[in-house]
Amino acid sequence: MDPALDVIVVGGGLAGLTAARELGRRGRHVLLLEARERLGGRTWVSSFAGVDVEMGGAFVHWSQPHLWAEVTRYGLGIVELPEAERAFLRTDDGIEEIDPDAFIDLAGGFERLCAGTEAYLAEPMSIPEGPDAVDADLATTAERIAALDLDPRRRDLLDALCAALSSAPNDRVGFLTIARSFALAGFVGKMLFDTNGRWVLEGGTATLVDAIRRDLRADVRLGTRVEEITQDETSVTVRTTDGAHVAPAAIVALPVNALGAVRFDPSLSEPKREAAEEGLVSLGVKVWAKLAGGIPSMFGAAPDRFPLSFVETVGPTPDGGSVVLGFGPSAEALSPDDPEPVAGAIEELLPGARVEEVGGHDWVRDPLAGETWASYGPGRSLRWLPELERREGRVAFAGGDFARGWGSYMDGAIETGLRAGREIEAVLS
Ligand SMILES: Cc1cc2nc3c(=O)[nH]c(=O)nc-3n(C[C@H](O)[C@H](O)[C@H](O)COP(=O)(O)OP(=O)(O)OC[C@H]3O[C@@H](n4cnc5c(N)ncnc54)[C@H](O)[C@@H]3O)c2cc1C
Structure with missing residues (x-):
C-alpha cells in the first residue's frame, strides 16, 4: 500500500471529480484514475462546424441544487437558448406545421x-x-x-x-x-421544458469541469483504465492497464453500463451485478448537424417510431449556416457515425432544411459509457436504485445514473460524488 495514499477514485466524470475534490480538500491523499485522455466523462465540449458544442450533458437549471451550488461557487454564467419561430410535428400522415405554442x-x-x-x-x-x-x-x-x-x-x-x-x-x-x-x-x-432544454452553461460544461479540476488536490492519471478492484479488511487494490495501486479505500464513479467491464473481488452485490449485466435502457442518441444558411429558428418533433424524437436549431455557424441539435431513442437505429441517415432524419423533421455536415458522439457504442443519461426499464428503478448507491466494504459508489434526486443529470453526478466522499471520509476516520 502506498502509505501516502488514502483513497483511489475510479472515473473522472462529474461524480468522480466531485468526490476527489471533496476528499482532497479535507486533506486526504487522492489518486484519480480516468480511462479517457480527458476529464468530464459524459460532459464534453467539442468543436463542430466551427462552433463549440456539447456532445453530452448540456442543459442546466437553478432548481438543480448541487449543480447550482457549483455555479455559485465558481461564478459560472448561464445562457438561454433562442425560442423557435416555427415548429413541426412528424406523424404517420407526414409532416405538419404546428403552432410553436x-x-x-x-x-x-x-x-x-x-x-x-x-x-x-x-x-x-x-x-x-x-x-x-x-x-x-x-x-x-x-x-x-x-x-x-x-x-x-x-x-x-x-x-x-x-x-x-x-x-x-x-x-x-x-x-x-x-x-x-x-x-x-x-x-x-412548463417547468419540465425549462429544466430540460432552455439554459446551458456559458462557455459550456468545460467551464465547470475545468473549475473543479483547478480545485483538485489529487494525483490525476488520464488514459488509465481500471480492470479489477479487490478488497480485504484493510485495503483496496485497483488494477489498471498501467499497473496496480493500493489504498485504504476507493470510490467507483462509473456509468452503470460500464461497470460490468470491471472485475470485483469479492464480487459486487447481486443487484449491482444484475444492473451492470442487464444495463440501463437509455441507449439513444444526441446528434449535431450543420444546415445551409437562411432558415428560421425551428424545432421538429416525432413520436418514438421515428429515428429522431426532437430536433431544434440552436444558433448560427461562423459561415452563415445553422447548428441543429437532435435526440433520437436508439443509437442502434441512428448513429452519428453514419451521417447520411442522420441528415435524412433531420431534413424530414425540418422542412426546407439542407444538412451539410453531421456530428455527435455515439455514447452507447463507447465502452466507457455504454449509455446516454440514465433511464431505467420497467421495475428496475426501485429494484436497483437503493442498491447501486450502497457502499460495499471499503468501496463507495457514485454516479449520476443512480442519484437520489436529479438522477441522469449532471446535478445527480455531483450529489453522489458528495455522498460517496462523505462515506469514505467516515471509513477513513
Ligand atoms: C448525450 C447526453 C446528453 C445529456 N444531457 C444532459 C443535460 O442536458 N443535462 C444534464 O444535467 N445531464 C445530461 N446528461 C447526463 C450527464 O451528462 C451525466 O448524468 C453526468 O455527466 C454523469 O456523470 P458521471 O460522473 O456519473 O459519469 P461519467 O460522466 O460517465 O463519468 C464516468 C467516467 O468514468 C470513466 N471510465 C469508465 N470506465 C472506466 C474504467 N474502467 N476505468 C477508468 N475510468 C473509466 C469514463 O471515461 C468517464 O470519464 C447527458 C448525457 C449524455 C450522454
Whole structure:
C-alpha cells in the first residue's frame, strides 16, 4: 500500500471529480484514475462546424441544487437558448406545421400523464416508496401514454417529448423515470421544458469541469483504465492497464453500463451485478448537424417510431449556416457515425432544411459509457436504485445514473460524488 495514499477514485466524470475534490480538500491523499485522455466523462465540449458544442450533458437549471451550488461557487454564467419561430410535428400522415405554442398545450398533456405523482413523489430528492410508486415503476411510459384519452396529434407530441427525455423508446422505459423528472420540475409541465432544454452553461460544461479540476488536490492519471478492484479488511487494490495501486479505500464513479467491464473481488452485490449485466435502457442518441444558411429558428418533433424524437436549431455557424441539435431513442437505429441517415432524419423533421455536415458522439457504442443519461426499464428503478448507491466494504459508489434526486443529470453526478466522499471520509476516520 502506498502509505501516502488514502483513497483511489475510479472515473473522472462529474461524480468522480466531485468526490476527489471533496476528499482532497479535507486533506486526504487522492489518486484519480480516468480511462479517457480527458476529464468530464459524459460532459464534453467539442468543436463542430466551427462552433463549440456539447456532445453530452448540456442543459442546466437553478432548481438543480448541487449543480447550482457549483455555479455559485465558481461564478459560472448561464445562457438561454433562442425560442423557435416555427415548429413541426412528424406523424404517420407526414409532416405538419404546428403552432410553436403547442408546447403550452403539451405541458398540459404532461401534467395529465403525470397526474397523481405527488402522492408518491412528494419528496423527489429521495427514492419513492409505496404501492403507487411500485405501479409507476412497473408500467412503461408507453402504457401510461396509451391510457390517456388524447387526440392522435397530442399523443404523438407527448410520445416525442417522453422519448427525448428518456433517450429510449417509451415501451422500454419504466414510467417512474418520467415521473421523477416531472416531480423534480415542481409538478409543473412548463417547468419540465425549462429544466430540460432552455439554459446551458456559458462557455459550456468545460467551464465547470475545468473549475473543479483547478480545485483538485489529487494525483490525476488520464488514459488509465481500471480492470479489477479487490478488497480485504484493510485495503483496496485497483488494477489498471498501467499497473496496480493500493489504498485504504476507493470510490467507483462509473456509468452503470460500464461497470460490468470491471472485475470485483469479492464480487459486487447481486443487484449491482444484475444492473451492470442487464444495463440501463437509455441507449439513444444526441446528434449535431450543420444546415445551409437562411432558415428560421425551428424545432421538429416525432413520436418514438421515428429515428429522431426532437430536433431544434440552436444558433448560427461562423459561415452563415445553422447548428441543429437532435435526440433520437436508439443509437442502434441512428448513429452519428453514419451521417447520411442522420441528415435524412433531420431534413424530414425540418422542412426546407439542407444538412451539410453531421456530428455527435455515439455514447452507447463507447465502452466507457455504454449509455446516454440514465433511464431505467420497467421495475428496475426501485429494484436497483437503493442498491447501486450502497457502499460495499471499503468501496463507495457514485454516479449520476443512480442519484437520489436529479438522477441522469449532471446535478445527480455531483450529489453522489458528495455522498460517496462523505462515506469514505467516515471509513477513513
Ligand atoms: C448525450 C447526453 C446528453 C445529456 N444531457 C444532459 C443535460 O442536458 N443535462 C444534464 O444535467 N445531464 C445530461 N446528461 C447526463 C450527464 O451528462 C451525466 O448524468 C453526468 O455527466 C454523469 O456523470 P458521471 O460522473 O456519473 O459519469 P461519467 O460522466 O460517465 O463519468 C464516468 C467516467 O468514468 C470513466 N471510465 C469508465 N470506465 C472506466 C474504467 N474502467 N476505468 C477508468 N475510468 C473509466 C469514463 O471515461 C468517464 O470519464 C447527458 C448525457 C449524455 C450522454
